Amino acid sequence: MPDSVPMPLSAGQEGLWLTHQLDPDSPAYNVVLAVRLRDPVRTDVLQEALTALVRRHELLRSRFPATEQGPERVTVPAQAVRLDVREVPEADDDGLFLLAGRAGEEPFRLAGEGAFRAVLLRRAPDDAVLVTATHHLVSDATSQWLLVRDLFAEYGARTAGGPGRPAAPSDGGTWDEQVRTEREFxxxxxxxxxxxxxxxxxxxxxxxxxxxxxxxxxxxxxxxxxxxxxxxxxxxxxxxxxxxxxxxxxxxxxxxxxxxxxxxxxxxxxxxxxxxxxxxxxxxxxxxxxxxxxxxxxxxxxxxxxxxxxxxxxxxxxxxxxxxxxxxxxxxxxxxxxxxxxxxxxxxxxxxxxLPVPGLYEGPVRLGGLRAELCDVPQxxxxxxxxxxxxxxxxxxxxxxxxxxxxxxxxxxxxxxxxxxxxxxxxxxxxxxxxxxxxxxxxxxxxxxxxxxxx
Structure with missing residues (x-):
C-alpha cells in the first residue's frame, strides 16, 4: 500500500514513462550494476541494508500508476522492497554471467512493482552475484553506483565490515522538491x-x-x-x-x-x-x-x-x-x-x-567487508x-x-x-x-x- 500522496514526475521522467507504455517488456531502459561477491553473504543483513537503502532514496520505493491526468508517483513502505535470493548451484562462470544479464533485463511493472530490484544469484556460500537493476526514470549511471555504495555501507555497518552508514542528506530534500524546482525554472x-x-x-x-x-x-x-x-x-x-x-x-x-x-x-x-x-x-x-x-x-x-x-x-x-x-x-x-x-x-x-565506488570499475575491491568485483553485463x-x-x-x-x-x-x-x-x-x-x-x-x-x- 502507498504511504504517500501522489506526486508529479519531472519532464524527463514523463518521457521515459510514456516510452515504457509503448513497450513495457523492453529492457532498453534498465540500468544495471552487477557485483560478483567472493565471501559468504548474510542475506538477513543484506535485506536490512536494502530496507535502509530504499528508506534513504525514496525513488527506489516508488510506484508509477497512470491516472486520468497522466502518470503520478507514490511511495510505499521501505519494508515492501524485498531482496530476491535465487539459488543457482549448477551455474558455471559463463552461466552465472548469463543469469546476471537476464536478471537485469527482466521488465519492470512500474505501477505495481516499482522501478528497482535487487537479485542475489548464489552459486555457493562464498560465490554470488548481486544484481541491482533500476528503470531509467528513477536512476542514471551515477545513481546506480551510489545505491551500490550506500547498500554495502549499510551492510558493512551491520557486520563491522565496512566504514559505516552513509550520512543522511543535509536538508532532507526529496525528489518532489527537485520536480518543483524544475517547474519553477x-x-x-x-x-x-x-x-x-x-x-x-x-x-x-x-x-x-x-x-x-x-x-x-x-x-x-x-x-x-x-x-x-x-x-x-x-x-x-x-x-x-x-x-x-x-x-x-x-x-x-x-x-x-x-x-x-x-x-x-x-x-x-x-x-x-x-x-x-x-x-x-x-x-x-x-x-x-x-x-x-x-x-x-x-x-x-x-x-x-x-x-x-x-x-x-x-x-x-x-x-x-x-x-x-x-x-x-x-x-x-x-x-x-x-x-x-x-x-x-x-x-x-x-x-x-x-564514480562513487572507487576502484570497482578497474578491479576487485572490498565492499562492506566483502571481496567484490564488477560483473559488466550488457544493458x-x-x-x-x-x-x-x-x-x-x-x-x-x-x-x-x-x-x-x-x-x-x-x-x-x-x-x-x-x-x-x-x-x-x-x-x-x-x-x-x-x-x-x-x-x-x-x-x-x-x-x-x-x-x-x-x-
Whole structure:
C-alpha cells in the first residue's frame, strides 16, 4: 500500500514513462550494476541494508500508476522492497554471467512493482552475484553506483565490515522538491532565455540519422546490441596531450570526430545529436539516487572546407554553452510537427575514475567487508538508433556503441566504429585536415579494390 500522496514526475521522467507504455517488456531502459561477491553473504543483513537503502532514496520505493491526468508517483513502505535470493548451484562462470544479464533485463511493472530490484544469484556460500537493476526514470549511471555504495555501507555497518552508514542528506530534500524546482525554472525568465537558446541551436536542423540496413518500422522499437571501440594506450595518451595543447577536453575531441564520422557515413551536412549530461547542481543531488539527466542538443554543420579541428572546437563551444542552459528539460523543446524526434543518436561521457565506488570499475575491491568485483553485463541496448557511451578511466578511453538491431546489422555499426577510429587518428596526426579529405579505406584495401577495377 502507498504511504504517500501522489506526486508529479519531472519532464524527463514523463518521457521515459510514456516510452515504457509503448513497450513495457523492453529492457532498453534498465540500468544495471552487477557485483560478483567472493565471501559468504548474510542475506538477513543484506535485506536490512536494502530496507535502509530504499528508506534513504525514496525513488527506489516508488510506484508509477497512470491516472486520468497522466502518470503520478507514490511511495510505499521501505519494508515492501524485498531482496530476491535465487539459488543457482549448477551455474558455471559463463552461466552465472548469463543469469546476471537476464536478471537485469527482466521488465519492470512500474505501477505495481516499482522501478528497482535487487537479485542475489548464489552459486555457493562464498560465490554470488548481486544484481541491482533500476528503470531509467528513477536512476542514471551515477545513481546506480551510489545505491551500490550506500547498500554495502549499510551492510558493512551491520557486520563491522565496512566504514559505516552513509550520512543522511543535509536538508532532507526529496525528489518532489527537485520536480518543483524544475517547474519553477521553466516558467521563470531564466527558463524562457534557456528555451530561446535551445530553439536557436535546433533551428533548421533535424535529427542525425545514418542510412539503415532495413526500413524504419512504423512504430519505434527498442531491440538492441552492442559493439565496442577501445582506443590503444598510445592513442589515448596522444588524445590527452593534443587536446590539452589546444585547451580542449578529450571528450570534446571525441565528440567532434564522432560528428565527423556521422557526416562521412551519410548523416548529411547539418544535423542534431543528443549529449546527455548530469543535472546534479546541488550538494544534496550529488548524493541522491534519481534521474538527474538532461540530453543537450548538439549541432553538427559541415561544408566542403570544414576541418576536423573546427568540428572539435565547435563541439566544445556547444558543450560549454549547453551546460549553461542545462536546467531546461530537452523534452520541452518544441519544433515543427513534421521534424520527428529531436535526435536519434546520442553520445555521452562517463568518467569511470570519478564514480562513487572507487576502484570497482578497474578491479576487485572490498565492499562492506566483502571481496567484490564488477560483473559488466550488457544493458540499455536499443534506446535510440545509436547511443554511444565514452568510458574514461585511468587506463584510457573505451566507447560502447549500442544500436537498434531492427535498423542495423552488426557489420554496419562496426564499419561506422572503424570510420570514427580512423578520423580520431587523422585528427591527432593533422587536426587542420578537412573532414572531406580523410580516406576511409586502409591503403591495402584500397589497392585491392583498385586492382579489381583494373582487371
Amino acid at each position: 521553466v516558467t521563470s525568465p531564466r527558463g524562457a532565455r534557456a528555451a530561446a537558446y535551445w530553439r536557436q541551436v535546433c533551428a533548421g536542423l533535424a535529427a542525425a540519422a545514418l542510412p539503415t540496413d532495413r526500413p524504419r518500422p512504423a512504430q519505434r522499437t527498442l531491440n538492441g546490441a552492442t559493439v565496442e571501440l577501445a582506443l590503444p594506450d598510445r592513442t589515448a595518451a596522444r588524445l590527452r596531450g593534443v587536446a590539452a595543447q589546444r585547451a580542449l577536453t578529450p571528450f570534446a575531441w571525441l565528440l567532434g570526430t564522432f560528428q565527423a564520422a556521422l557526416h562521412r557515413s551519410g548523416a548529411g551536412d547539418g544535423f542534431l545529436i543528443g549529449c546527455p549530461v548530469t543535472t546534479r547542481f546541488t550538494p544534496r543531488s550529488r548524493e541522491a539516487v534519481g534521474y538527474y539527466v538532461n540530453a543537450l542538443p548538439v549541432a553538427g554543420r559541415f561544408g566542403p572546407a570544414t576541418t576536423l579541428l573546427e568540428t572539435v572546437e565547435a563541439a566544445q563551444r556547444q558543450l560549454r554553452g549547453g551546460l549553461a542552459h542545462a536546467r531546461h528539460p530537452v523534452e520541452l523543446i518544441k519544433g515543427p510537427a513534421d521534424r520527428g524526434p529531436l535526435f536519434r543518436i546520442s553520445c555521452t561521457l562517463v568518467a569511470a575514475d570519478r 540499455q541496448e536499443g534506446q535510440l538508433d545509436l547511443t554511444v557511451e565514452v568510458l574514461q578511466d585511468s587506463r584510457g578511453f573505451r566507447a560502447v556503441l549500442r544500436y537498434n538491431t531492427d535498423l542495423f546489422d552488426a557489420a554496419t555499426v562496426e564499419r561506422f566504429r572503424d570510420t570514427w577510429h580512423r578520423l580520431i587518428d587523422a585528427s591527432l596526426d593533422a587536426p587542420g585536415t578537412r573532414a572531406a579529405d580523410i580516406g576511409l579505406v586502409a591503403d591495402d584495401d584500397l589497392r585491392f579494390l583498385l586492382s579489381l577495377g583494373g582487371a
